[in-house]
Amino acid sequence: MLKEIIFYGRGGQGAVTAANLLASAALKSGNKGVQAFPFFGAERRGAPVKAFARISNEEIFLRSQIREPDIVVVLDTGIMDVIDVTQGLKENGTILLNTPRNPSELSLPYKTATVDATTIAIENEILVGGIPVVNTPMVGALIRLLDGVKLEALQEAVMERFKGRAGEKNANAVKVAYEKVKL
Amino acid sequence: MIQKLPAKKMVVTGDYAAAYGALLCDVDVVAAYPITPQTLIVEEFSNFVNDGITDAEFIMVESEHSAMSACIAAQAAGARTYTATASQGLALMHEMLFIASALRLPIVMPVVNRTVAAPIGIWCEHNDSMPQRDTGWIQMACEDNQEVLDMIIMAYKIGERKDVLLPVMPCLDAFILSHTVEPVDAPSSDEVADFIGKYEPHAMLDPDNPMAIGTFTPPEYIQELRYQNHVAMENAKKAIKEVTKEFADEFGRDYHGLIEEYKCDDAEVVLITVGTVTGTAREVVDKLRQQGKKVGLIKLRFYRPFPREELRSIAENVEAIGVYDRAISYGSGGPLFIETRNALYGMDVPVLNFLAGLGGRDVVTGDVEKMYEILMKAKDSKPDKEIYWIGTRGVSI
Numbered sequence: 001m002l003k004e005i006i007f008y009g010r011g012g013q014g015a016v017t018a019a020n021l022l023a024s025a026a027l028k029s030g031n032k033g034v035q036a037f038p039f040f041g042a043e044r045r046g047a048p049v050k051a052f053a054r055i056s057n058e059e060i061f062l063r064s065q066i067r068e069p070d071i072v073v074v075l076d077t078g079i080m081d082v083i084d085v086t087q088g089l090k091e092n093g094t095i096l097l098n099t100p101r102n103p104s105e106l107s108l109p110y111k112t113a114t115v116d117a118t119t120i121a122i123e124n125e126i127l128v129g130g131i132p133v134v135n136t137p138m139v140g141a142l143i144r145l146l147d148g149v150k151l152e153a154l155q156e157a158v159m160e161r162f163k164g165r166a167g168e169k170n171a172n173a174v175k176v177a178y179e180k181v182k183l
Numbered sequence: 184m185i186q187k188l189p190a191k192k193m194v195v196t197g198d199y200a201a202a203y204g205a206l207l208c209d210v211d212v213v214a215a216y217p218i219t220p221q222t223l224i225v226e227e228f229s230n231f232v233n234d235g236i237t238d239a240e241f242i243m244v245e246s247e248h249s250a251m252s253a254c255i256a257a258q259a260a261g262a263r264t265y266t267a268t269a270s271q272g273l274a275l276m277h278e279m280l281f282i283a284s285a286l287r288l289p290i291v292m293p294v295v296n297r298t299v300a301a302p303i304g305i306w307c308e309h310n311d312s313m314p315q316r317d318t319g320w321i322q323m324a325c326e327d328n329q330e331v332l333d334m335i336i337m338a339y340k341i342g343e344r345k346d347v348l349l350p351v352m353p354c355l356d357a358f359i360l361s362h363t364v365e366p367v368d369a370p371s372s373d374e375v376a377d378f379i380g381k382y383e384p385h386a387m388l389d390p391d392n393p394m395a396i397g398t399f400t401p402p403e404y405i406q407e408l409r410y411q412n413h414v415a416m417e418n419a420k421k422a423i424k425e426v427t428k429e430f431a432d433e434f435g436r437d438y439h440g441l442i443e444e445y446k447c448d449d450a451e452v453v454l455i456t457v458g459t460v461t462g463t464a465r466e467v468v469d470k471l472r473q474q475g476k477k478v479g480l481i482k483l484r485f486y487r488p489f490p491r492e493e494l495r496s497i498a499e500n501v502e503a504i505g506v507y508d509r510a511i512s513y514g515s516g517g518p519l520f521i522e523t524r525n526a527l528y529g530m531d532v533p534v535l536n537f538l539a540g541l542g543g544r545d546v547v548t549g550d551v552e553k554m555y556e557i558l559m560k561a562k563d564s565k566p567d568k569e570i571y572w573i574g575t576r577g578v579s580i
Contacts, residue, residue, distance in 0.1 A: 020194070020364050023194050023364050023365070024194045024364075027192070027194050027366050032366075034194060034364075034365060034366060035363060035364070035365045036363065036364045036365075037358065037359070037362060037363035037364070038358075038362060040306055040357075040358040040362070040543060060365075061462035061463070061465045061466050062462060062463055062466050062548070063359055063459040063460065063462045063463045063546075064463055064545050064546060064547040064548065065545045065547075067547070
C-alpha cells in the first residue's frame with residue numbers, strides 16, 4: 001500500500017531531513033519502496049518549504065511530486081496562515097501538527113493528530129543557534145500514524161544521521177514524541 | 184587506492200550514488216569546479232578524500248573548462264579520472280569534450296541535467312547534455328539512483344574497452360534524482376575491482392619517454408581519425424550490450440543494453456521515454472494495460488550511440504510511436520524525436536513528438552496518459568501535426 005506524505009515547515013527547520021529520515025527508517029523496517037525529496041525551490045532560511053516522502057511495500061516508480069497526500073505534517077503551524085496545508089489532502093487523510101493543543105480543540109475537517117515537538121526539542125536540548133529543531137520529534141510522532149515503520153528503525157536512522165551525543169538526544173526526542181503524540 | 188568497502192544498502196541521493204560509484208571504481212584523479220550549477224557530486228567525493236577513504240588526487244580548478252582539461256591531462260598520463268558537471272558548466276566545457284574523445288580518453292563524467300540559461304533555472308531539462316551529441320562522448324540517461332551508481336561502474340568498463348576507448352557521460356535528472364533519496368544497493372569495492380579490472384592506458388604521457396599527443400595534424404591524416412572515432416562509437420553498441428549482460432550476471436540487475444522494452448510484446452502503440460519520466464510512464468502503462476489498452480514503453484538509455492537497429496525492429500510491429508523529449512531544437516523538434524524519425528527512415532509508421540517537463544516542470548501521470556491518448560488516435564487516423572507541447576499555457580493540443 002502506497003503512503004504519500006508532505007512535510008511543511010520553514011527553511012532551516014529540517015523538513016527535508018525529516019523526510020529523508022523517514023525514508024531510511026522505512027527501508028530499515030522492511031519496506032521495498034521508499035523515496036524522499038524536497039520541493040524543488042530556491043532554499044531560503046525562514047521561508048516556507050515542502051518535502052515529500054513515499055513509502056510502500058512494493059517498489060515505487062512514480063517520479064512526480066505529491067499532489068494528494070495521505071498525511072500532511074506541519075512543523076510550524078504559523079505557515080498555515082499563508083499556505084493551505086490541506087490542499088489535495090485525501091478525504092480520509094490525516095494532518096499532524098506541532099502544537100501543545102489537543103486535536104479536539106482544533107476542530108479541523110480532517111483526522112488530526114498533535115504533538116508538542118517544540119517543547120520536546122527544548123527538553124532534549126535539540127537547539128541550533130538557540131532555536132529548537134523540531135524535525136526529529138515530528139517524525140517520531142508521524143510513525144505512530146503509519147503502519148510498518150518501527151520506532152527502533154527510526155532511532156537507528158537518527159543515530160546514523162547525527163553522530164554521538166546529538167544522535168542520542170535526537171533519538172530520545174523521537175521516542176518521547178512517539179509516546180506523547182495525541183491521536 | 185581505496186579502503187576496502189563492504190557491500191551495503193543505502194538510502195541516498197543520486198548525487199551521492201554518483202560519487203560513491205566513482206569511489207568504488209577507485210578513480211585516481213578528480214578535477215572539479217565547485218560552484219552552482221555544480222551539484223553535490225564532487226562535494227561528496229571531496230568528503231571521501233578528506234576522510235581518507237581514498238587517496239585520489241582532488242584538484243580544485245578555476246572553471247569547468249579547466250576541470251575537463253585537467254582530466255584530459257591526467258587520463259593521458261595513465262590515471263583513471265572523474266568529474267561532474269551540469270548545465271552552464273557543461274556548456275563551458277564543450278570545447279574540451281571534443282579533445283577527450285578524439286584522444287580516446289575514457290573519462291567518466293556524470294551530468295546532472297539542468298536548465299541552461301536564460302532565464303536562470305537549476306531544474307531538470309536536457310538542453311545541456313543533448314547539444315553535446317557530436318562531441319564524440321557516449322551519452323546515456325538514468326532512470327533511478329540505483330542505475331546512477333551501476334552506470335558509473337559500467338561506464339568505466341565500457342569506455343576502457345580496447346575496441347571502444349571513449350569518454351562516457353551518464354546523465355541524471357536534476358532534483359528528481361540528484362536530490363531525491365531512495366534505496367541503492369552498493370556492491371563491495373572488491374567486487375567492483377574484479378568487474379572493471381585495472382585501467383591499462385593505450386598511450387601514456389611519460390617524462391622519461393616524452394611524446395606529444397593531439398598536435399597539429401594536416402588533412403592527410405584527420406579524416407581517418409574521424410572514421411576511427413565513428414567506428415569506436417559503433418563498437419560501443421556491442422560493448423554496451425555485453426557489459427550490461429556481464430553486469431547482470433555479476434550483480435543481478437539487468438539494464439538490457441541500449442534500450443529496455445516494457446510491455447511492448449503485443450503493443451499497438453509505444454512511447455519512447457528518457458530519464459525519470461520512464462518511471463512515471465511505467466505506472467501509466469500498467470494502468471492502461473489493466474483497461475485492456477495495448478500500450479508499450481521503450482526506455483531509451485543511450486543517445487550516443489543511438490539504438491537505431493533496436494528501434495527499427497520494434498517499429499515493424501507497432502502502429503504509432505511517440506517520442507518524449509525534455510529538450511527542444513528550435514525550428515525542428517525534440518532531439519530524440521529528430522533522431523528517432525531519422526533511425527526509422529523509410530518505415531511506414533507515424534512518429535509523434537511530446538514535449539513536457541521543460542525547465543523542470545513536473546511531469547505527472549496525467550501528462551503521460553495524454554501522450555498515449557494522442558498515440559491511440561494516431562494509429563486510427565493520420566494526425567494533423569507531429570509536435571505536441573503537453574501542459575503548455577497558451578498552446579492547444
